[in-house]
Amino acid sequence: MLPAMANYVDKLQPAFTEAFSLAARGAADLAGHMSPDVENLAGWLFGTNEAEAQRRLGNVQRIPATFSTNIRDLSNLNDVVVYCNMDRYQTSNRPDGALYDPNTGSYLKLSEVDSMMCKTGQAIAGQRRPKAITANYPRWDTRKPPVLTTMDICNWYLEFVKSSQWATESDVESGSPTFPSLWGFLESLATTHQETFGRTRMDISALFEHTLLHELTHSDKVGTPQYEIPEAESYGWDKCVEAKSATNSDSLAFFALGCQFINQGYTIGSFGNIDSPSPSRENSPPRRRRTIVSRLWAS
Numbered sequence: 038m039l040p041a042m043a044n045y046v047d048k049l050q051p052a053f054t055e056a057f058s059l060a061a062r063g064a065a066d067l068a069g070h071m072s073p074d075v076e077n078l079a080g081w082l083f084g085t086n087e088a089e090a091q092r093r094l095g096n097v098q099r100i101p102a103t104f105s106t107n108i109r110d111l112s113n114l115n116d117v118v119v120y121c122n123m124d125r126y127q128t129s130n131r132p133d134g135a136l137y138d139p140n141t142g143s144y145l146k147l148s149e150v151d152s153m154m155c156k157t158g159q160a161i162a163g164q165r166r167p168k169a170i171t172a173n174y175p176r177w178d179t180r181k182p183p184v185l186t187t188m189d190i191c192n193w194y195l196e197f198v199k200s201s202q203w204a205t206e207s208d209v210e211s212g213s214p215t216f217p218s219l220w221g222f223l224e225s226l227a228t229t230h231q232e233t234f235g236r237t238r239m240d241i242s243a244l245f246e247h248t249l250l251h252e253l254t255h256s257d258k259v260g261t262p263q264y265e266i267p268e269a270e271s272y273g274w275d276k277c278v279e280a281k282s283a284t285n286s287d288s289l290a291f292f293a294l295g296c297q298f299i300n301q302g303y304t305i306g307s308f309g310n311i312d313s314p315s316p317s318r319e320n321s322p323p324r325r326r327r328t329i330v331s332r333l334w335a336s
């Protein structure tokens with residue numbers, strides 16, 4: 038169940054559905070015999086640890102996918118609760134500046150700068166604003182079973198998604214008639230609207246559902262949360278390829294995104310390039326067409 042403010046449900050619900058299906062696609066493509074394209078993608082992003090990636094992407098389905106905006110009792114909830122603003126947090130006088138969440142009775146261990154940037158949408162001292170913050174609450178009362186995950190989607194980002202005609206993959210797929218090239222279109226969006234971590238085609242194709250899948254993989258329902266693993270989080274295609282980590286959220290989300298492209302006939306390169314299907318692959322049946330063309334040419 039994923040409660041959210043009614044204001045954003047129209048954008049959130051389909052994007053979460055897409056995030057769950059991206060994860061399922063990625064897990065399925067890692068299972069059994071991988072195609073050479075998928076094998077390459079897994080090698081660049083996970084090194085030899087694709088089994089862990091498969092486990093984590095599969096575990097995303099352990100998060101209840103039923104979307105509800107009507108959750109009141111958080112005390113016994115094995116779920117992800119989505120918030121669309123940070124209003125509930127109270128300042129604390131703890132030395133680490135952690136914010137107090139009265140709904141869970143826990144503290145959000147997050148840098149003051151990050152929580153402030155999420156809350157206000159203002160970048161501070163040249164730092165990148167977070168789009169979302171996911172936290173797992175430990176069993177603060179061991180007599181109860183709750184392992185609650187909260188996801189704060191920063192309000193500035195939700196406002197962007199809500200106002201943008203092109204916030205999700207399906208927005209792009211169903212539109213952009215004036216642009217001959219999908220990538221030229223996404224590149225123009227990336228320079229005018231989007232805050233991305235790189236400028237490879239994989240980076241600029243990482244839209245709202247990518248962000249949501251990234252955040253879902255931070256849940257302890259998916260695996261040991263990343264911040265309990267002694268490695269810094271890597272963002273963006275280049276850093277993910279460098280890290281080769283099957284526990285890194287952005288790597289998992291990029292892999293799932295890449296699998297979707299591969300399944301649509303695109304090819305992904307190690308530099309995050311995505312190449313369009315060749316004309317012969319766009320039409321069906323592809324091989325026959327190519328054969329006919331080469332025969333005609335040969336004759």
Ligand SMILES: [Zn+2]
Nearest residue numbers: 251255270286
């Ligand atoms: Zn993250």
